[in-house]
Amino acid sequence: MRKGVMRPGHVQIRVLDMDAAVKHYTDLLGLIETDRDDQGRVYLKAWTEVDKFSVVLREADEPGCDFMAFKVVDEPSLQQLEKDLVEHGVDIEQVPEGELKDCGRRVRFKAPSGHTFELYADKQYTGKWGITEVNPEAWPRNLEGMKVVRFDHCLMYGPELAATYDLFVNVLGFYLAEQVLDGDGTRIAQFLSLSTKAHDIAFIHHEEMGKFHHASFYLETWEDVLRAADLISMTDTSIDIGPTRHGLTHGKTIYFFDPSGNRNEVFCGGDYNYPDHKPVTWQAEQLGKAIFYHDRVLNERFLTVLT
Amino acid sequence: MSDGFEITEQCSGNRFHCEPGQSVLKAMEQQGLKCVPVGCRGGGCGFCKVTVLSGDYECGKMSRVHVPPESRACGEVLACRIYPLSNLTIECRPREVVETARQQTTTKSMR
Ligand code: FES
Ligand SMILES: [Fe+2]
Numbered sequence: 001m002r003k004g005v006m007r008p009g010h011v012q013i014r015v016l017d018m019d020a021a022v023k024h025y026t027d028l029l030g031l032i033e034t035d036r037d038d039q040g041r042v043y044l045k046a047w048t049e050v051d052k053f054s055v056v057l058r059e060a061d062e063p064g065c066d067f068m069a070f071k072v073v074d075e076p077s078l079q080q081l082e083k084d085l086v087e088h089g090v091d092i093e094q095v096p097e098g099e100l101k102d103c104g105r106r107v108r109f110k111a112p113s114g115h116t117f118e119l120y121a122d123k124q125y126t127g128k129w130g131i132t133e134v135n136p137e138a139w140p141r142n143l144e145g146m147k148v149v150r151f152d153h154c155l156m157y158g159p160e161l162a163a164t165y166d167l168f169v170n171v172l173g174f175y176l177a178e179q180v181l182d183g184d185g186t187r188i189a190q191f192l193s194l195s196t197k198a199h200d201i202a203f204i205h206h207e208e209m210g211k212f213h214h215a216s217f218y219l220e221t222w223e224d225v226l227r228a229a230d231l232i233s234m235t236d237t238s239i240d241i242g243p244t245r246h247g248l249t250h251g252k253t254i255y256f257f258d259p260s261g262n263r264n265e266v267f268c269g270g271d272y273n274y275p276d277h278k279p280v281t282w283q284a285e286q287l288g289k290a291i292f293y294h295d296r297v298l299n300e301r302f303l304t305v306l307t
Numbered sequence: 308m309s310d311g312f313e314i315t316e317q318c319s320g321n322r323f324h325c326e327p328g329q330s331v332l333k334a335m336e337q338q339g340l341k342c343v344p345v346g347c348r349g350g351g352c353g354f355c356k357v358t359v360l361s362g363d364y365e366c367g368k369m370s371r372v373h374v375p376p377e378s379r380a381c382g383e384v385l386a387c388r389i390y391p392l393s394n395l396t397i398e399c400r401p402r403e404v405v406e407t408a409r410q411q412t413t414t415k416s417m418r
Contacts, residue, residue: 016350016369016370061370061371062370062372063349063350238347238349257351258349259349260349260351260370261350261370262347262351263347300344301345304346305346305354306352
């Protein structure tokens with residue numbers, strides 16, 4: 001977080017049917033509903049998250065991702081980032097405090113990949129859900145479904161990876177954790193991080209702008225991933241692939257879809273980085289193994305099914 | 308005969324049974340057939356687009372980018388979001404054919 005951008009803060013996901021979506025994200029994933037607003041949006045969080053919400057659902061006639069936001073360490077850093085964005089030639093939009101309930105002002109902009117991102121410094125601190133701040137127990141006993149730990153990252157599909165890299169690395173202070181290079185040395189996938197995590201946001205090259213591949217949630221163990229797979233079957237939820245392991249990041253994972261066709265991931269493990277680590281490179285010829293380490297072949301669905 | 312309907316996919320000639328209230332895509336998948344590509348199964352990705360040539364059906368919610376009202380009116384719908392009310396004949400043209408046709412149309416219209 002060289003420039004004060006700290007971590008993923010929230011993602012707003014469009015859904016076709018709100019009731020079905022809320023049931024999916026709460027009963028199955030185990031997110032907790034924390035509020036609703038007069039636009040009908042529903043606010044959710046995972047239990048270990050300290051702020052009021054990390055996922056916002058909005059009913060619309062086309063699924064996908066409205067925007068993903070990153071939390072900035074404080075207001076002066078936000079002001080500096082705003083200046084840097086403008087200087088970089090990025091159009092910014094001011095979203096006033098309270099547009100999302102209990103969230104401070106947001107600075108919104110579009111990346112060259114066609115995706116909308118936001119920066120903000122303030123959101124109501126509600127603390128971890130279901131446990132006390134002093135002498136906390138290990139976990140709350142009344143969690144549902146997969147009991148996801150936190151909203152972890154998104155994977156976006158779009159063009160202009162180089163310009164998007166420039167914006168995220170040189171303006172926002174992300175670093176390149178992992179990449180896929182084709183035969184000419186062109187980057188076709190970039191995994192960017194703000195922390196020791198393997199990624200906070202990832203992009204894969206795709207002709208169409210602004211497509212959403214998945215929102216991902218963290219689980220502690222492989223056993224939890226298997227349990228998630230059981231729950232996906234028990235609830236007859238649309239599965240994509242897994243449980244398996246990624247080559248990229250080496251995370252252990254399962255992919256499935258929400259009732260509107262947005263892809264979700266729950267995963268555990270994965271590599272870590274410190275500032276003296278070099279980026280990990282995968283060659284495009286090995287893309288199958290890079291994405292699905294066990295199958296070693298890509299399924300067409302992973303590359304083309306997007307919202 | 309048990310309850311339900313028979314679905315015929317014209318390009319492959321595949322026929323399969325669909326229970327009342329079951330989506331066409333789900334019925335196809337359950338019978339191990341592959342004549343319609345399977346994506347999100349939620350009406351969001353447009354992967355399972357088919358044209359219904361004959362028969363009655365109900366529609367669930369479908370993404371408007373993939374099924375605008377004009378398409379819906381002429382039976383271009385998503386197999387994961389249609390629930391038959393009678394026997395259906397559907398057509399799912401292989402993707403490459405659709406892509407080539409689309410490219411040819413744009414080339415033509417640009418001239
Ligand atoms: S499979 Fe995605 S719209 Fe039908
Ligand atoms: Fe992921």
